[in-house]
Amino acid sequence: MHFSYFLLIKSHKKTIFRIDQSPYNISQQPILAYISGFIVKLDDMKPYVTRLLIVMLLPFAHITAQDKIPLLSGKVEISISQGTFECDLTLSNMPQIDDYFIRINSGMNILHMRSKKPNDFLVYYTKSLKDSLSTGESNAYYFSDNTGEGKFLPESIQFKYVGKYPVVKDTLQDYSVEDWKGNIAFNHNSTRSDGFQSAWYPILYNITNDKLFHKVTYDIELTCTDCTTLYINGNKPVKAQSYNFKSDIPRELTLFCGNYDFTSLNNTYFLNSGFTPDEIQEFGNLINSYKNFYVKNINIPFDQPVSFVQTSPVSKNNQWMFVSYPTIMSIGWQNGLKSVVDPYFRNFYQPFMAHELGHFYFGTHRVFNSELGDMMTEGFSEFLSLILTENIIGEDVFKEKVHEKIENLKDFNATPFGKIKSQSEYNNRQLYVYNYAPIIFLAIEKKIGEKQMWQWIHKILTTPTQFTDYDFLITTLQQTLTDTNKVNTLKTLYLESPKSLENAISTIGIK
Numbered sequence: 360m361h362f363s364y365f366l367l368i369k370s371h372k373k374t375i376f377r378i379d380q381s382p383y384n385i386s387q388q389p390i391l392a393y394i395s396g397f398i399v400k401l402d403d404m405k406p407y408v409t410r411l412l413i414v415m416l417l418p419f420a421h422i423t424a425q426d427k428i429p430l431l432s433g434k435v436e437i438s439i440s441q442g443t444f445e446c447d448l449t450l451s452n453m454p455q456i457d458d459y460f461i462r463i464n465s466g467m468n469i470l471h472m473r474s475k476k477p478n479d480f481l482v483y484y485t486k487s488l489k490d491s492l493s494t495g496e497s498n499a500y501y502f503s504d505n506t507g508e509g510k511f512l513p514e515s516i517q518f519k520y521v522g523k524y525p526v527v528k529d530t531l532q533d534y535s536v537e538d539w540k541g542n543i544a545f546n547h548n549s550t551r552s553d554g555f556q557s558a559w560y561p562i563l564y565n566i567t568n569d570k571l572f573h574k575v576t577y578d579i580e581l582t583c584t585d586c587t588t589l590y591i592n593g594n595k596p597v598k599a600q601s602y603n604f605k606s607d608i609p610r611e612l613t614l615f616c617g618n619y620d621f622t623s624l625n626n627t628y629f630l631n632s633g634f635t636p637d638e639i640q641e642f643g644n645l646i647n648s649y650k651n652f653y654v655k656n657i658n659i660p661f662d663q664p665v666s667f668v669q670t671s672p673v674s675k676n677n678q679w680m681f682v683s684y685p686t687i688m689s690i691g692w693q694n695g696l697k698s699v700v701d702p703y704f705r706n707f708y709q710p711f712m713a714h715e716l717g718h719f720y721f722g723t724h725r726v727f728n729s730e731l732g733d734m735m736t737e738g739f740s741e742f743l744s745l746i747l748t749e750n751i752i753g754e755d756v757f758k759e760k761v762h763e764k765i766e767n768l769k770d771f772n773a774t775p776f777g778k779i780k781s782q783s784e785y786n787n788r789q790l791y792v793y794n795y796a797p798i799i800f801l802a803i804e805k806k807i808g809e810k811q812m813w814q815w816i817h818k819i820l821t822t823p824t825q826f827t828d829y830d831f832l833i834t835t836l837q838q839t840l841t842d843t844n845k846v847n848t849l850k851t852l853y854l855e856s857p858k859s860l861e862n863a864i865s866t867i868g869i870k
């Protein structure tokens with residue numbers, strides 16, 4: 360889901376279908392180079408008195424719990440014809456964090472940031488170029504303390520900013536070369552944005568713990584006078600041009616606002632789906648059967664009704680799905696939601712839907728971090744999709760998908776999980792997380808059996824830990840197998856060996 364790259368799949372008609380797309384490919388380098396072209400340092404004139412006051416207040420703030428969830432409140436005004444965002448948003452109930460960034464989309468121009476609590480004043484901010492784990496769409500801001508060395512974080516900050524984005528009205532002449540998950544996209548009749556990557560609203564990031572606070576509780580008045588329908592993740596869509604959306608459950612603020620219709624079935628919403636009533640029924644049954652398969656095996660309830668969104672990209676050739684629970688978005692010129700139940704396309708689309716539903720567990724129920732977090736989030740979701748495919752969609756589709764991954768990995772020199780020290784060592788992220796990782800997991804499953812594999816997955820999803828790193832993988836494996844020799848065998852074959860991929864392929868026995 361998150362940092363995600365591409366799953367490139369050649370289908371009929373040469374469509375490129377990607378899941379969980381991120382912007383890396385369109386060149387993260389130029390984005391960084393562009394940012395480094397002007398270094399912003401705004402805190403030179405910060406009044407000494409203000410700094411002193413804040414440092415004095417800090418020790419008290421530290422008493423509060425680390426895992427407080429921020430509340431985002433205020434007003435957002437969007438125009439889908441102008442491609443604009445106008446935001447007056449306040450982040451409050453902030454956890455006190457020593458080393459942090461606040462990410463905001465780099466297309467947003469800041470009027471001001473204002474400390475509201477404990478003291479009310481316009482605050483000087485610094486833009487950092489060191490947010491190395493961001494996906495490239497956002498700027499990273501922080502507030503320096505009075506020593507100039509450390510940072511301070513008010514309990515509550517107001518952010519006022521505006522952004523203007525290209526509106527793609529004509530897909531014959533006037534479109535983008537690329538569209539992706541973290542893009543703030545305005546197509547001919549709507550706008551679509553995720554929260555995590557795009558950071559269209561201010562997102563707090565704890566650098567020390569590698570923890571992002573993209574899920575917030577919220578109380579937001581959203582206005583779009585040229586829309587008929589408004590939708591923010593975690594709420595039902597509404598037919599209105601202005602609406603006060605609230606959620607006490609922390610959500611990523613994925614948006615879809617524009618001129619479109621929606622329908623619902625048993626509390627599940629279908630936005631711009633193009634479904635007939637029969638198709639909704641069929642689609643609903645299918646999704647329930649997938650959810651039930653996961654619940655039965657993983658033994659953790661899938662307790663969220665899901666909202667499905669269908670929309671078109673602002674580029675010609677991109678097509679993908681992404682999840683931001685409880686929203687699953689399908690973006691493409693071909694209607695991906697309808698294709699899930701289309702007899703001709705279903706074998707191609709259904710595994711993608713299974714992958715996205717897998718993210719309810721890997722990425723939502725548990726959020727993964729550290730250098731292997733991205734691999735686990737995507738690798739396990741893809742593994743779940745493969746196992747579901749084998750059991751529900753069809754053995755032949757399963758074999759075809761495994762074969763395809765092995766083909767993709769033909770010339771890939773994979774660093775085993777145990778030797779990865781940073782995400783850059785994935786080498787080719789798309790191959791690593793969507794192809795290599797699920798092949799390794801399939802081999803482990805073959806070796807330890809289905810039952811213990813599901814138990815391991817349960818442990819990974821439920822065992823408390825600060826970092827979901829390699830040690831965590833091994834500890835949970837040891838707890839599952841309770842047999843050090845077996846764990847060592849798995850380490851030797853698949854987790855630490857330079858020949859891990861060959862070993863795994865030979866264990867799986869599919870060519």
Ligand SMILES: [Zn+2]
Binds near residue numbers: 360378714718737
């Ligand atoms: Zn994914």
